[in-house]
Amino acid sequence: MFRTIEELIDKATAENKAIADIMIEQEMEVTGRSYLDVYKDMERNLEVMENAVEEGFDGVTSTTGLTGMDAVKMKKYIDSGKGLSGDLTLYAIAHAVSTNEVNAAMGKICATPTAGSAGVVPGVLFAMKEKHDVSREEMVRFLFTSGAFGFVVANNASISGAAGGCQAEVGSASAMAAAALVEMAGGTPEMSGHGFAIALKNMLGLVCDPVAGLVEVPCVKRNAAGASNALTAADMSLAGIESRIPADEVVEAMYKIGLTMPSALRETGRGGLAGTPTGERLKAEIFGGQ
């Protein structure tokens, strides 16, 4: 069983396999299930993600009204052809927002690695589908690669906003997506590791400060940021740029930053944006009667 990113990359490199294969093999070993069973389960998760994205583009609004309908705006904007960023980035933003709006509206999603950060990985993945017409199998494999990196973060640091802030959720998701994107684009396992490290480094210190404690503001927009950050990191890594700090040390840094973060900034809905005058006012409006 791999415990670190270094071990994961070394194993993939030594056996001349993709990280997705290492993850699938480990899952088969740990659970005693067949390749087909494991693969099918992930394909089902992919279907849930697809349905969520479509639901968001049809337009959803949360019960509080704090979030919703922005995916529709983003889609219209892309269709107008006036977007400033490239198509891949625009699609990643749109799909990330769409998924997270559905999540905020208590719709059905697949946590990747959490629900609050569920837009990042599908955001990047479906952008690749729109723009580069990747196969179904490549998409499923993308999820296994993301999962392999997330697995190390979850075991060595944290993927919980209450424990480690938003860096542990959207930060982890962004790094997972960057690593998987590098692999999908033909990069080596080592390059995936650099993509992962660069993405996570750029998200270090990010606090979890949801207004009224709801997974809405700023979560939906942070998912868009996490998705575009993943593209930035993947492109840098594919260009041959390396992270000066090894991936495992970045994970450790993220963990330690989380430990020193005050509880007001760890999913309590007290500090940061939650504590702004507008944040407090929205909270009073939402829970005023309770």
Place this chain on the structure above:
Amino acid sequence: MKYKSVFDIIGPVMVGPSSSHTAGAARIGLLARSLFGEQPDHADIYLYGSFKDTYRGHGTDVALIGGLLGFDTDDDRIITAKDHADEAGMHIQFIEMEEERSHPNTALLHLVKGSDRLTVEGISIGGGKIEVVSINDYPISLSGNYPALLVFHKDTFGTIARVTTILGGHQINVSQMNVARKEKGDIALMTIELDEKISQEVIDEVAAAEGVDRVIEMKES
């Protein structure tokens, strides 16, 4: 390692909005229900830390109720769990606690049905993953990944050996075991995680062993 499967990371499929505060909460409710062995008539649910601060916005309350009703993380009925609880005659009370526990996402469930009572303390550690950290105030560590036996027994010589001998006699392999007690000589709790599910016959045999007070079976969730 706390996370063992790739589906702990890419998953669970769930009703939003939070994997720790909604899906994890549902799983704590489900696991408590499984430990209790039936649906409670009444539950006092104590919420701590981030659970206390944000449960309304995250649907933590309805997810815990949903879990107690047997709803899984992806069951839409979680959203209307309060109505389902009313229909089922299950009464739930939430109590907000100021005290800090070992983990920011902690819920303590006190379940009642007739004269049966059970207190389960669960934590939600991220991405929908949970652990049970105490039962009736006995500290334990239980992931819910494997079937388990919880054996309350007198803290006297030989009880542990008698229980493990029964399991060994039925060729049941113990994957992990720990013993906790509050005070020396008092009632202690043996937590035994097993590789596979065991039959009622074996459970009855363990329950009848000298020194054993009560046995709770936890099925794989």
